[in-house]
Structures are given as structure tokens and as C-alpha cells.
Amino acid sequence: MALIDEVTAETAVAILLAARDLLSDESKWTRGALARDSKGDEVDCMSPDASYWSAFGAVLVASAADPEDGVLDWDADATVMALERLERNAASLLRVDYGPRRRGFVVEFNDRPATKFQDVMSLFEGAINERQRD
Template sequence: MTTVFQALTVTRELIADPARWTKGYFARDTAGSEVYPTESNAVCWCADGALAKSADVTIDAESGEWSWDTAGVYEAASKLLRSVTKELTGQTSYSRVNDGNVEIEDKSPHEAILFVLDTALERFEKES
């Protein structure tokens, strides 16, 4: 079973390379088309899409509905990211940081979302 720390770590690893990061949608394929983050043809993710993939969220291909993991990993990791984002920006949406709608210092959106993830990982380690 994936832990919150593992999910956050894998999320960061998935989007660390700017070529594997996107904004405006959860994930994209090689053509840049929008796909669900858990699909095998996804090659880049936003922070929330990468978190869904790393936390083993399942997405129904027909309805598009997300089935949250029974262990609560996605929810706990997302809650931590929202808390860190609130402290850093005054807003809770890490997706808005990812998409460049909320800025952090002089960082690009990619640098900013990695900073949010790094801060969340540091906090998780201190509190565990």
C-alpha cells in the first residue's frame, strides 16, 4: 500500500522534469491531448494528476469519475498540499499554483509547484 510520503515523493519525481509536467489539465499524451492521469498513454501530469497517479486513484474511463483510494492517501496528501499552499500564498489551491494563477516569489509555475511539494515533504518528515 502506498503511503502519503511515497505518494508525494512519486508525484514530485513524475513532474520534476519540465517535459513531464503540464498545466491546465490532469495529464496529456505525446500529442498534447488531454488524458486521465492514470491512463497508460499519459506522459506528463499536473501536480494533482501526478498525485492521483501516485496515490493509486482509479478513474472510470466511461464516466470520468474518480474513485478515491480506500486508505485515504490521496485525500491526506492533497490536504497537506493545500495547507502548505495556504501558508505560502494565502490560498489553498495548489492546482492554481501549478497552472500559474497563483505565484510564489519569483518562481515559474513549474518551480513553484515543486517548491510546494518540497515544502510538504519536509513538513511531513518533521511531523512524522
């Protein structure tokens, strides 16, 4: 694997770890929106009023913040890789075929009524621990 790919993969894992940490307990997780404020109203996931995030919203927040200074700093390749890992794992948990033209499994998995907080944590663990694909 090329050095740049290794760096991107490491950054993708760092994004997934940060997103999982953002959802550190069930009280910070939501469904049906990327994010909600403390009153439960839907807000932009980057809003300072956001208090609860979906799995997808947490990845967007984690991918945009530099952990050292908190400044918005988007790494598109690593964000795509992190989301692809989540998509593959969500498709597997939903027992549907994953393909390059099929997307939305993370949102579908997060928002379905049967999904529990621990299921979302398992989704992140699977994506974090996924072996790098060639």
C-alpha cells in the same frame, strides 16, 4: 500518534515523493489539465497515453500505483493526507487562508500563469517536509 496514523503519514509522504518523482523534470509537467498525452491533448491522468501531469494529477497517479508491482492499489486515507499537505502549502504560497471548506489551491497554484516548474517542486518539498499535524 497511533501506529495507524504513523503508517498513513508515512504512506502520504511516499505518495508525495512518488508524485514529485513522476514530475522529474519540467518536460513532464503540465497545467490546465490533470494530464496530457505526447501531442498535448488532455487525457485521463491514469491513461497509458499520459506523458505530462499537473501536481494534482501526479498525486492521483502516485497514490493509485503500488510501487512494488504497479497494480492499482488505492489508500484513501493516505491520499487525502497527501493532498491536504499539498493544499496547505499551496494556500501558503498563494497567500490565502486555508480552511477545511476551502479546496482547489493545488490546482489554482499549478495552473496560474506565474507558476514555474521550480515553484511546483517547492510545493512538493514543503508538503513532504511538513511536520505531522495532530
